[in-house]
Amino acid sequence: MYTMKKAQGVRPVRALILTGDLGDGHRQAAMALAEACGHSDSSVHAEIADYMREVYALAHPFMKYCFLKGVEKAPSLYGYLYRRSRMKEELSTFSRTFLRLGSSKLLELLHMHRSELIVSTFPLASAAVSLLKEQRLVHAPLVTVITDYADHALWIQPHTDLYVVGSAHVAHALRERGIAEERIQVTGIPIRSRFYNPSPPPAELKQRLGLDPLKPLVLVMGGGGGLLSDEARRLVQSEVLLERAQLAFLCGSNEAVRQELTAELQPAYASSVRVEGFVDNIEQWMGAATLLVTKPGGLTTSEAAAMKLPMLLYRPIPGQEEENAAVLEKSGVAVCARPDRRLLDQLLELLESPRRLEEMSRHAEAFCCGLSAELAWEAALELLQGRSAKSAEHPGWTAAGVREQVLEA
Structure with a gap:
């Protein structure tokens, strides 16, 4: 060796x-x-x-x-x-x-x-x-x-x-x-x-990031290009979701999407939503999160798995993202959102199933080398x-x- x-x-x-x-x-x-x-x-x-x-x-x-x-x-x-x-x-x-x-x-x-x-x-x-x-x-x-x-x-x-x-x-x-x-x-x-290093408790990380330390955080990503689907973007308008959790959208290099999401924020729930562009501390956001909603790119999902962060995978691009999603779901580290159901409903189901989220975290630990x-x-x-x-x-x-x-x- x-x-x-x-x-x-x-x-x-x-x-x-x-x-x-x-x-x-x-x-x-x-x-x-x-x-x-x-x-x-x-x-x-x-x-x-x-x-x-x-x-x-x-x-x-x-x-x-x-x-x-x-x-x-x-x-x-x-x-x-x-x-x-x-x-x-x-x-x-x-x-x-x-x-x-x-x-x-x-x-x-x-x-x-x-x-x-x-x-x-x-x-x-x-x-x-x-x-x-x-x-x-x-x-x-x-x-x-x-x-x-x-x-x-x-x-x-x-x-x-x-x-x-x-x-x-x-x-x-x-x-x-x-x-x-x-x-x-x-x-x-x-x-x-850094994705393998021991992470501070989620509550501490949320405080560092200016978030509510007591409220679950759902992280929403669309890859480095910030390719968020319309359904993922509509999460920012869901009162039911924002009453139960806080959202953070990481838009990567897609400045247009960042500006559009910011403009769509409802004043009553603005404190429960963060919209960011490119960030260089993604491991802190993942460490603070309860669940990651993301497209199934190889690197993003590998980083999340290393941090034992459960994933809800949505709208994979036909091709390698579909194959990534199939492997990750079969390994138990992620759930693939069904296209015949609303993304919001499937997200809420996972948030209300802490035992399932814990199982996904354990599978992620076994999945990583x-x-x-x-x-x-x-x-x-x-x-x-x-x-x-x-x-x-x-x-x-x-x-x-x-x-x-x-x-x-």
């Missing part, structure tokens, strides 16, 4: 974390991994690079806009495309052409960072590096960190050396695809260590150690050899 603390006199491994901002979870996982090895005596020196921004700099803003608007305005179409490509492990001609257009830029990026280990939290980046390894232009190990509880084919690439996954369900799905057991490690989706980001690095370093052990037979696999080959490419 590896430790993140390096031995005296040993140079840390240079790792490059490739991520992307088509969905906030990829970036958050990358930041959690970087934070885990950010101390001065770490055995890994990691840097983050946004694959889409760095490799497709001119096209990136347009592609990001189209992706986010497509998910928001045409989720059914997104779901159809997701399902259609879910099992197709071979890249299409279009995908190969698109990735090869960026191959020279990606090689320049690897050259600049002199990477001995490549970690990807973004499926397109994993596919691009795998193609370079196929052409023997890159020899550094590739570790793919899957940031959902799903096994879409785009994550599955022939030259990935190790898959870091969030649950036993995903590990089983990868084995069913024929991926060897030794290439899979269940660590949990990487999240920041521990310090997921640290466990991911341990698995990656063990992989690198295994590669280095072969250096006597294959000198090109030494750390120096990897650097020289990347530079030559």
Whole structure:
């Protein structure tokens, strides 16, 4: 078993974390991994690079806009495309052409960072590096960190050396695809260590946040983009709910939604509702909450599970969010809101069922693997150690050899 603390006199491994901002979870996982090895005596020196921004700099803003608007305005179409490509492990001609257009830029990026280990939290980046390894232009190990509880084919690439996954369900799905057991490690989706730290009592946290310490708190989130459904937003107008609990809406980067919700507040219940944009103390809000109402993104739900916070999952985007919701509900850490019933009614039922909420908290404790980001690095370093052990037979696999080959490419 590896430790993140390096031995005296040993140079840390240079790792490059490739991520992307088509969905906030990829970036958050990358930041959690970087934070885990950010101390001065770490055995890994990691840097983050946004694959889409760095490799497709001119096209990136347009592609990001189209992706986010497509998910928001045409989720059914997104779901159809997701399902259609879910099992197709071979890249299409279009995908190969698109990735090869960026191959020279990606090689320049690897050259600049002199990477001995490549970690990807973004499926397109994993596919691009795998193609370079196929052409023997890159020899550094590739570790793919899957940031959902799903096994879409785009994550599955022939030259990935190790898959870091969030649950036993995903590990089983990868084995069913024929991926060897030794290439899979269940660590949990990487999240920041603060979500595992002991939390003060909820009443104390509510006071810190300016909330009523005696009233249950329902936290409502829509992911980093603040994609709150109309039904979730209507909770702010429910007198029945606001008499029993207080609400906090975290709108992320969606300033328009934050302003609209603020304008919809009823004066009589304004003290029972908080509307916030992006916050950097999300662990305090989760620690103060009795229940989280959220879309089932991989990172947000992993953070909530680490804090043993029960979840009511609503309106999953067809595709990976539906798969996330199914895994989380089956594991007992969340309830999926039924579309044929009002979200408000299902929320009130959970608030009135403390025993059920306690059961969900216990299941969350069993669901989590521990310090997921640290466990991911341990698995990656063990992989690198295994590669280095072969250096006597294959000198090109030494750390120096990897650097020289990347530079030559």
